Amino acid sequence: MESLNIGIQLTVFGMGLVFLLLAVMALFITLLLRFDRTQPPMEEPSGPEYPAGLDAEALSAITIAVTMHQALRRKEAAPAMRRYRPGTRPSRWVNVGRHLQNTSWHPGRRVQ
Amino acid sequence: MTVSFAQLLQGIQNMTPGSLLMIAVGCLLIYLAVVKEYEPMLLLPIGAGAILANLPLSPMIEAEGMFTVLKKAGVDNELFPLLVFIGIGAMTDFGPLLENPRMMLLGAAGQFGIFGTLMLALLLGFDLKEAASIGIIGAIDGPTSIYVSNLLAPHMLGPIAVTAYSYMSLVPIIQPPIMRALTSRKERLIRMPYTSRPISRRIRIIFPIAVFVVVGTLVPMATPLIGTLMLGNLLKESGVVERLTKASSNEIANIVTLFLGLAVGSTMQAATFLKMQTLAILGLGILAFGLDTAAGLLFAKFLNFLSKGRFNPLLGAAGISAFPMAARVVQKMGQEEDFENFLLMHAMGANTAGQIASVVAGGVLLALLGAH
Numbered sequence: 001m002e003s004l005n006i007g008i009q010l011t012v013f014g015m016g017l018v019f020l021l022l023a024v025m026a027l028f029i030t031l032l033l034r035f036d037r038t039q040p041p042m043e044e045p046s047g048p049e050y051p052a053g054l055d056a057e058a059l060s061a062i063t064i065a066v067t068m069h070q071a072l073r074r075k076e077a078a079p080a081m082r083r084y085r086p087g088t089r090p091s092r093w094v095n096v097g098r099h100l101q102n103t104s105w106h107p108g109r110r111v112q
Numbered sequence: 113m114t115v116s117f118a119q120l121l122q123g124i125q126n127m128t129p130g131s132l133l134m135i136a137v138g139c140l141l142i143y144l145a146v147v148k149e150y151e152p153m154l155l156l157p158i159g160a161g162a163i164l165a166n167l168p169l170s171p172m173i174e175a176e177g178m179f180t181v182l183k184k185a186g187v188d189n190e191l192f193p194l195l196v197f198i199g200i201g202a203m204t205d206f207g208p209l210l211e212n213p214r215m216m217l218l219g220a221a222g223q224f225g226i227f228g229t230l231m232l233a234l235l236l237g238f239d240l241k242e243a244a245s246i247g248i249i250g251a252i253d254g255p256t257s258i259y260v261s262n263l264l265a266p267h268m269l270g271p272i273a274v275t276a277y278s279y280m281s282l283v284p285i286i287q288p289p290i291m292r293a294l295t296s297r298k299e300r301l302i303r304m305p306y307t308s309r310p311i312s313r314r315i316r317i318i319f320p321i322a323v324f325v326v327v328g329t330l331v332p333m334a335t336p337l338i339g340t341l342m343l344g345n346l347l348k349e350s351g352v353v354e355r356l357t358k359a360s361s362n363e364i365a366n367i368v369t370l371f372l373g374l375a376v377g378s379t380m381q382a383a384t385f386l387k388m389q390t391l392a393i394l395g396l397g398i399l400a401f402g403l404d405t406a407a408g409l410l411f412a413k414f415l416n417f418l419s420k421g422r423f424n425p426l427l428g429a430a431g432i433s434a435f436p437m438a439a440r441v442v443q444k445m446g447q448e449e450d451f452e453n454f455l456l457m458h459a460m461g462a463n464t465a466g467q468i469a470s471v472v473a474g475g476v477l478l479a480l481l482g483a484h
Contacts, residue, residue, distance in 0.1 A: 006240065007231035010480055014227050017476045019220045021330055022469055026216035028322060029315075033210070036315050 126168035130382030137380065138162035141274065150281035154254060154373050158274060161377020172378065179378035182371050187262060187269070187379075192372040193255035194340045199365025200255070200467070201344020202357050204435070206319060208461035209468075211309045215431075215458070219465030221411030222431030223473040225250030225404030229396050230477075236392060241265050244477050246393055249276045250400030251470035252283070253433035258376065259337060260474045264481060270380035271390040275397035283437045286401050287429050291445055294409045295425045299416065300449045302424040306457045316349040327472055334475020341471055405429050408462075424455055430462035433470035439463040 050059055090098070118125070141159030145152035165173050172179045186192035209215055230247030238246060245261035245268050257276040262269050279286065320342035328335040347357045405428075412428025426445055430438045439459035446455040 003234040003240075004231065007227075007234045007243070010244075010477075011224075011227035011231060014473070014476050014480055015220075015224060017331070017480075018223050018469060018473050019217070021327060021472050021476075022216040022220040022465070024330075025323060025326060025468075026213040028326065029210060029213035029216075029319065032315055032318060032322070033213070033311075036312055 123168045128168075128382065130386055131166040131168060134166040134380060134382045134385060135163050137385070138166065138377070141278075141377075144278065144281075148281075151254075151277045153369050154277045155274075155281075157370050157373025158277070158377035158380070161374040162270075162380040163377075164374075165378040165381055173381070179375060182375040183378065186368070186371055187258070187375045188266075190259055190262060190336065192368050192375070193259040193262075194336055195364055195368040196255045196372065197337060197340035197471075198344040198347075198360045199362075199368070201320070201341040201346075202348045202361040203365075204341075204345060204348075204464060204467065206345060206464050207311055207316070208457050209464040210311045210315060210319060212458065212461045215427075215461035216465045216469070217415075218408060218412060218428055218431035218462040219467075219469030220431070221428060222404050222408040222433075222462075222466045223251065223469050224407030225252075225400040225402070226473050226477065228403040228407070229400035232399065233392075233396055236396075238389070238392075241481060242268060244481055245272055246396050247400065248272070248474060248477060249279070249393075249397040250404050251433055251474055252276070252280055252401060252404060253467070253470040253474075254280065255372075256337060256433070256470055256474040258372070260477060263478060267384060268389070268393065270376060270385055271393045272397075273376045274380070275393050279397050279401050280434050280437075283401070283432075283434045284441050286398065287405050287438065287441050288445060290402055290405045291409060291426060291429050291441075294406060295413070297449060299413070299425045300446060301453065302416070302421065303450070303453050304422070304424050304427075304455060304458055306454065308457075313349070313351070317346065320346040320349065323468065327475065331472065331475045331479050333478040334472055337471040337474055338468070341468070401432075404432050408432065424453075424458075427455060427458055427462050430459040430466065431469070432463070432466040435463050435467055436460065438466065 050056065054062075138159045138161075141155045141162065144150040145155035145159060161179065164170060165179055171177050174180065186195075226247045227250075228247075229250050230243045233243035233246040234240065241264040245265040248257050248260040249272060251257060251260075254273065254277050258269065258273050261272040265272075324335070324339045324342045327338045344357075344360050347353050347360060408428035408431040409425055410428070411431075412423065412425040415428075416423040416425050424446065426442045429445075430442045432438050439456060439462070442459040442462075443454070443456040446453045
């Protein structure tokens, strides 16, 4: 019974002290935040990073050239530029057929 | 010089059933570390240390043996746990706690397991210092458990360290049933909006200094624990000592963890470990974890009542030191009920509060028991 009394006393004092200390710290942080008016500096958006040996002009020329080349390749429907694996999408003929099925010849019934 | 055959068989002749059993325990710890990945950083060296220390006539535990040297150098004088704390501080971001300082109180509630277990251990017949050492398992913090138990009851260091680390990895298994039992579905569904609040560098630097000044002044016994934890955090937040921060959180922490694990493992010798009290420590340890969780949940329910139903009681379970496991468990439990409920940042705040609170509670316990 005596040991239980000691245990209860330790628990009351111990938990009380832990709560008190942490409450003091919470209060302290709250006050600190209230008085700290300085906001952390906003990060400025960083400019583009150019690879070594290239300036902005050279980089834009390369970008335009690559874009044009990609457009040309796409136009030629080169297999390397296909977006989907062959066979996973309906062919153009099938697409045209479906379109015709869904489109009425009658101008009044055309789905816009 | 004559060499007898018996000399070559000295090892086999000195093998005892106790040391065989301890080797099996060491193998079990290695199994848990390797296969189950339960705190492998600590359990693997502890397991290896236990095996090496229990091999017959092991020179490693002789007066000048490696384990004895390690124990004297870093465990007996508390150096290793404190160095680990610098690393923990350097790895911890107290930002979520600074954004919401009220979470400190959840950390305080989550320490009830320490004192509840202390009472139970007293009832089971342990003396006061032993009971306090067992209770500190409820801090759910390995270095704190080692630090406090080594000061109060060094003969129980092995079982206490093993229990603390083994159960720490079981937090995701131990907590959820208690969380389900103590909260209703309606409570678990409570959403708490989170808005990120920018914390200035100045506050982040003042915080660790303020914590060790306040806690160190009010509870001097807590100074080594809280001082080293906050020193690590100060290194990190100052932003000017990147090399020291990296060294603290990587090289120093890793080396010290290995040495600490081996030294603790070497204390697990058959004569001191194979006792009924080890089983009692294992039982009381799991109870300490449960009590921590339950007390945190009940306190969070009280906060929910005060806030008129706007505080999710699940957060109470995160007020322990097992970081970030407890916060993750809370987030998972919240999402099981409502997939769009994001409690993680609140839980992280409570979890970091639990880290500070466990250290404070360890210091308070030492102060109350007048340990030196």
